[in-house]
Amino acid sequence: TNELLMGWEKMTSVGQLVSGIAHEIKNPLTVLKGFLRLIAHSSTVNDQYIGIMNGEFDRIEGIVQELLTFAKPESTLYENKDVRKIVEQTVVLMEPQALEKSIQLVAFNDSEPLTVHCVESQIKQVLINLIKNAIEAMDNKGTIVVRTFLRDRMAAIQVSDQGPGIPEPQLQRIGEAFYTTKENGTGLGLMVTNNIVRCNHNGYIEVRSQLGIGTSFTVFLPAAETDSTG
Ligand code: ADP
Numbered sequence: 001t002n003e004l005l006m007g008w009e010k011m012t013s014v015g016q017l018v019s020g021i022a023h024e025i026k027n028p029l030t031v032l033k034g035f036l037r038l039i040a041h042s043s044t045v046n047d048q049y050i051g052i053m054n055g056e057f058d059r060i061e062g063i064v065q066e067l068l069t070f071a072k073p074e075s076t077l078y079e080n081k082d083v084r085k086i087v088e089q090t091v092v093l094m095e096p097q098a099l100e101k102s103i104q105l106v107a108f109n110d111s112e113p114l115t116v117h118c119v120e121s122q123i124k125q126v127l128i129n130l131i132k133n134a135i136e137a138m139d140n141k142g143t144i145v146v147r148t149f150l151r152d153r154m155a156a157i158q159v160s161d162q163g164p165g166i167p168e169p170q171l172q173r174i175g176e177a178f179y180t181t182k183e184n185g186t187g188l189g190l191m192v193t194n195n196i197v198r199c200n201h202n203g204y205i206e207v208r209s210q211l212g213i214g215t216s217f218t219v220f221l222p223a224a225e226t227d228s229t230g
């Protein structure tokens with residue numbers, strides 16, 4: 001089993017991030033410009049060109065979208081929330097995307113409330129990113145399991161997939177800004193996820209992966225002191 005604790009060293013400096021953004025946006029722009037020139041010189045509409053251009057626009061849009069949620073989160077309201085509810089709601093939200101690939105998405109929640117002082121929309125974003133990666137890692141069929149439990153006064157949310165797993169050298173790089181193995185990936189999902197969990201919620205993320213068996217990401221968030229007198 002390959003294991004990793006996503007640490008602070010994954011955090012990218014502003015300089016690295018800015019040069020990464022510039023690079024990642026410049027590439028599709030160069031492609032777009034090239035195809036625009038081709039179109040300008042031809043008299044017919046080429047569907048293949050349009051398709052490629054569309055893909056490049058999507059890429060830029062995806063990068064900008066993820067950076068926006070990173071830089072300017074919708075909400076920064078911290079409230080005591082039961083993470084089991086957040087898991088339930090997010091699983092319902094992601095179910096159609098899983099079913100589209102014939103993947104089952106199931107949640108097993110702890111029997112006790114798991115209260116965390118958190119920004120609900122940010123924890124949802126974390127779960128969406130992890131479930132999305134799990135769906136993308138699985139070809140077709142299989143099950144993604146989301147579990148919640150308490151461990152050492154931390155509320156844990158675990159997303160386990162039956163994908164191919166992550167080889168050791170790649171495991172060391174996940175969470176790095178713009179590191180992706182996907183043709184249409186942004187490589188920003190896990191960087192944003194790690195940032196939300198570590199910087200905004202004093203938590204951490206553990207990754208365990210077994211080649212040919214699957215991968216599980218576990219998010220640990222400090223459990224809130226709930227009122228024990230009532
Ligand atoms: P993206 O999804 O855009 O590639 P992420 O930051 O979400 O960016 O993920 C970075 C990389 O980590 C992915 O490209 C993939 O190689 C790897 N990865 C993440 N989650 C999984 C998973 N559940 N199974 C296998 N590989 C994964």
Ligand code: MG
Pocket residue numbers: 129132133189190
């Ligand atoms: Mg992703």
